[in-house]
Amino acid sequence: MSTKEKTTKKETVKKDTKAAENHMDGRYTFIVGIFILFFAAYLLLAIISYFFTWESDQSFIWQKVFSSSLISVDNWTGKVGAFFSNALVNKGFGLSAIGIPFILGLIGLRVLKFRPYPLRKTLRTLVLGIILSSIVLGFAFGEAKGIFGSGLGGEHGYFVSKWMSAFIGKLGTFFVLLFASIIYAISINRNTIFYINRTMGMVADLFRSKPKAPVTESFDEEEAAEEEAVVRNEEPAHKPEVKDTPIVRATETEQARGATFTIVRDEEEGHPEEKEDVNESVDFSYQSEVEPPFDIDEPSEPLTPILLDDSKVKFMLEQTSEEKEATEDLINSELYDPTLELSSYQRPPIELLEDYKSNFRVTEEELIANKEKIVNTLANYKIQIDSIKATTGPTVTLYEIVPAPGVKISKIKNLEDDIALSLAALGIRIIAPIPGKGTIGIEVPNQKPDMVSMLSILKSAKFQEAKFDLPIGLGKTISNENFVVDLAKMPHLLVAGATGQGKSVGLNAILTSLLYKKHPSELKLVMVDPKKVELTLYSKIERHFLAMIPDTDDAIITDTQKVIYTLNSLCIEMDSRYDLLKKAQVRNIKEYNEKFVSRRLNPNNGHRFLPYIVVVIDEFADLIMTAGREIETPIARLAQLARAIGIHLVIATQRPTTNIITGVIKANFPARIAFRVTSMIDSRTILDQPGANQLIGRGDMLISTGSDLTRVQCAFVDTPEVERITDFIGNQRGYSTAYLLPEYVPEGQGDAAANVDLDKRDSLFDEAARLIVQNQQGSTSLIQRKFSIGYNRAGRIVDQLEAAGIIGPFEGSKARQVLIQDELSLEHLLNDLNNR
Numbered sequence: 157m158s159t160k161e162k163t164t165k166k167e168t169v170k171k172d173t174k175a176a177e178n179h180m181d182g183r184y185t186f187i188v189g190i191f192i193l194f195f196a197a198y199l200l201l202a203i204i205s206y207f208f209t210w211e212s213d214q215s216f217i218w219q220k221v222f223s224s225s226l227i228s229v230d231n232w233t234g235k236v237g238a239f240f241s242n243a244l245v246n247k248g249f250g251l252s253a254i255g256i257p258f259i260l261g262l263i264g265l266r267v268l269k270f271r272p273y274p275l276r277k278t279l280r281t282l283v284l285g286i287i288l289s290s291i292v293l294g295f296a297f298g299e300a301k302g303i304f305g306s307g308l309g310g311e312h313g314y315f316v317s318k319w320m321s322a323f324i325g326k327l328g329t330f331f332v333l334l335f336a337s338i339i340y341a342i343s344i345n346r347n348t349i350f351y352i353n354r355t356m357g358m359v360a361d362l363f364r365s366k367p368k369a370p371v372t373e374s375f376d377e378e379e380a381a382e383e384e385a386v387v388r389n390e391e392p393a394h395k396p397e398v399k400d401t402p403i404v405r406a407t408e409t410e411q412a413r414g415a416t417f418t419i420v421r422d423e424e425e426g427h428p429e430e431k432e433d434v435n436e437s438v439d440f441s442y443q444s445e446v447e448p449p450f451d452i453d454e455p456s457e458p459l460t461p462i463l464l465d466d467s468k469v470k471f472m473l474e475q476t477s478e479e480k481e482a483t484e485d486l487i488n489s490e491l492y493d494p495t496l497e498l499s500s501y502q503r504p505p506i507e508l509l510e511d512y513k514s515n516f517r518v519t520e521e522e523l524i525a526n527k528e529k530i531v532n533t534l535a536n537y538k539i540q541i542d543s544i545k546a547t548t549g550p551t552v553t554l555y556e557i558v559p560a561p562g563v564k565i566s567k568i569k570n571l572e573d574d575i576a577l578s579l580a581a582l583g584i585r586i587i588a589p590i591p592g593k594g595t596i597g598i599e600v601p602n603q604k605p606d607m608v609s610m611l612s613i614l615k616s617a618k619f620q621e622a623k624f625d626l627p628i629g630l631g632k633t634i635s636n637e638n639f640v641v642d643l644a645k646m647p648h649l650l651v652a653g654a655t656g657q658g659k660s661v662g663l664n665a666i667l668t669s670l671l672y673k674k675h676p677s678e679l680k681l682v683m684v685d686p687k688k689v690e691l692t693l694y695s696k697i698e699r700h701f702l703a704m705i706p707d708t709d710d711a712i713i714t715d716t717q718k719v720i721y722t723l724n725s726l727c728i729e730m731d732s733r734y735d736l737l738k739k740a741q742v743r744n745i746k747e748y749n750e751k752f753v754s755r756r757l758n759p760n761n762g763h764r765f766l767p768y769i770v771v772v773i774d775e776f777a778d779l780i781m782t783a784g785r786e787i788e789t790p791i792a793r794l795a796q797l798a799r800a801i802g803i804h805l806v807i808a809t810q811r812p813t814t815n816i817i818t819g820v821i822k823a824n825f826p827a828r829i830a831f832r833v834t835s836m837i838d839s840r841t842i843l844d845q846p847g848a849n850q851l852i853g854r855g856d857m858l859i860s861t862g863s864d865l866t867r868v869q870c871a872f873v874d875t876p877e878v879e880r881i882t883d884f885i886g887n888q889r890g891y892s893t894a895y896l897l898p899e900y901v902p903e904g905q906g907d908a909a910a911n912v913d914l915d916k917r918d919s920l921f922d923e924a925a926r927l928i929v930q931n932q933q934g935s936t937s938l939i940q941r942k943f944s945i946g947y948n949r950a951g952r953i954v955d956q957l958e959a960a961g962i963i964g965p966f967e968g969s970k971a972r973q974v975l976i977q978d979e980l981s982l983e984h985l986l987n988d989l990n991n992r
């Protein structure tokens with residue numbers, strides 16, 4: 157056999173042995189892991205059993221137990237289990253010893269390469285918990301020959317608490333232990349502070365003067381009076397004119413006014429006499445979230461017809477049920493769920509928001525008057541209607557008309573101006589027909605609009621329980637439903653409206669929703685504010701939530717040139733995210749992050765957790781006017797492609813004209829919000845239909861999501877509220893810088909390496925070169941991460957590496973090519989450089 161063949165054979169044998177060793181290594185760790193897990197389970201059973209059998213197993217002399225087969229133990233896990241549990245519970249930590257098997261279990265899982273929890277943090281928490289709770293139990297219930305042999309805290313708890321009491325007295329020990337317990341609880345869950353504050357508040361309340369007893373009696377009286385009224389009204393002698401009505405009720409107020417309309421309960425709806433009524437008169441109903449002006453026995457009943465005697469028009473009440481509010485626990489658990497990257501981060505508490513309580517209510521007089529006007533106007537044009545139903549929203553009431561058979565819809569639609577004139581109100585909108593319903597809608601503004609507070613939206617169960625990726629609470633619909641949508645699904649948003657109609661408040665509502673729901677590690681905001689005033693408040697959260705391009709002073713971008721750079725940088729980020737998705741073989745950011753979180757993607761291969769990026773541009777018109785295509789092109793690219801990789805755009809403009817909202821932009825923004833605009837043409841530009849010109853302003857808006865058009869009253873969030881939220885976030889520990897987007901080098905300016913002086917190399921140059929060659933990856937972020945240095949320094953090193961011929965030139969979204977293939981050649985090159 158030739159020497160060459162011999163060597164190859166030897167190498168093959170070596171390789172095989174190594175492979176076998178590796179294989180054995182894997183088997184070995186598996187066996188060890190399983191053993192630890194089984195032992196943990198055994199120990200857990202032994203300890204649990206000890207809690208029940210300790211008394212009978214107490215009296216043994218342990219040496220004899222093992223040597224004599226005559227002695228038997230009661231513990232379910234036999235002598236060994238009894239021995240261990242006695243050592244851990246009685247001689248050790250008492251009740252708290254139950255934590256020890258869990259520690260072992262965690263270690264076992266780690267050996268098996270499962271990582272259900274962060275090992276070090278959980279171990280620290282468990283060990284400290286065991287020690288502390290054992291002392292607390294020892295202090296409270298420890299006694300020699302007590303339960304478990306030496307009390308609930310075991311010998312450890314008993315003796316340590318005794319020693320402490322001898323040192324600082326019982327009272328001192330009590331306070332020290334209380335203090336330690338509070339610190340421990342806070343370190344586990346920051347909500348503890350909130351609960352402590354709340355408890356103290358409740359205790360303080362107890363000492364405050366008690367409020368006057370609630371006026372239940374008067375309420376009862378009122379109810380009794382109403383009950384009486386019912387009885388009275390049922391007697392034909394009192395109300396001969398409504399004899400035909402099955403059950404008639406009236407509230408005190410109605411009686412006082414001498415109002416004659418009444419409520420008929422649902423059961424009576426099928427009554428034959430009532431059916432006759434329907435034929436003769438127009439059926440009218442109204443839907444309200446506000447307290448109804450008349451008494452209703454079962455508010456959950458959807459429809460309660462009311463008879464108006466004078467006009468013989470039947471009136472029905474549709475009660476919209478109050479939207480469910482999330483329980484306090486839910487709110488808090490949702491709001492305070494810090495993630496590991498910035499584990500101390502606390503989400504802003506809901507209390508920072510103002511509770512705008514308004515007393516404006518739509519009166520029934522207003523509703524009936526409007527109904528009369530609508531019916532009369534239509535009657536003037538010989539349009540017969542079957543019924544009208546009213547639904548009161550915060551600012552607008554929707555009157556839904558069911559036209560009589562044979563009435564042309566277009567006929568009603570054409571009367572828009574006439575109805576508006578007869579109602580003497582601005583902002584009337586006719587929806588003919590209402591999609592999905594066989595009715596025609598007439599939206600009439602309320603005389604006194606109600607304000608929708610951001611607080612009411614954010615604390616609603618709908619928002620708190622929303623499982624959306626980027627939930628935004630925008631306001632309330634006409635039927636008082638909270639309008640919460642997922643920005644990630646929209647996937648971009650165009651906001652337009654004339655000046656002063658509520659755009660900035662709308663943007664603040666979007667941003668506030670996101671800040672309330674997201675952790676800084678999950679969301680980054682790019683803020684563009686050419687007006688320089690609207691978004692400045694958010695600069696306080698720069699190191700938590702903002703993203704910017706390297707070498708910028710201010711994370712809120714006001715300069716057009718910087719906007720162009722940032723948008724292009726976002727395109728680079730988009731391309732690199734697509735590369736990462738491709739490498740990870742996933743289709744979108746959600747799957748990618750799930751895979752990354754479950755540690756199935758290696759950070760050394762460039763993988764990283766991808767936060768959502770929301771780009772907010774407050775005045776888009778200014779940018780398009782000054783930079784035109786330079787702005788439009790990257791925006792269109794991002795809008796077309798960025799959805800899957802978690803970049804979403806929210807663009808606002810007060811000039812909704814076709815030269816600003818171009819066809820390209822429009823085509824890529826299916827979701828649009830229109831606040832009030834001045835002309836129908838503007839409305840068509842934004843929504844492709846009229847309507848926005850008929851809004852009443854102050855947050856009244858139309859939201860179009862492709863096919864649907866919804867009228868929503870925007871939630872109001874005032875500047876001081878935003879300030880409180882940004883202060884709250886800004887005052888917490890943040891990242892060292894804002895999230896850095898990739899560097900964008902405009903064409904023709906990418907020759908930074910040409911100006912590099914290789915005699916003034918960075919002290920980390922050699923190390924960085926070795927890192928790049930070893931990994932065969934020319935990335936600035938790799939250098940940044942490995943050496944924990946800032947982006948600027950890493951960027952300078954990369955320029956030097958390029959000048960030295962170790963890596964290739966900048967190639968946009970791709971990583972630079974590594975020109976040196978092996979470490980030996982690199983060492984030669986470094987030697988040459990050092991000996992120059």
Ligand SMILES: Nc1ncnc2c1ncn2[C@@H]1O[C@H](COP(=O)(O)OP(=O)(O)OP(=O)(O)O)[C@@H](O)[C@H]1O
Pocket residue numbers: 607608653654655656657658659660661662810854855856869870871872873
């Ligand atoms: N949702 C709302 N509820 C109640 N009032 C509102 C609402 N939105 C806006 N307003 C009122 O309208 C005023 C103007 O709103 P905002 O500043 O948002 O308008 P804008 O469209 O951003 O104006 P500009 O384009 O000039 O900045 C607010 O100060 C507030 O009084």
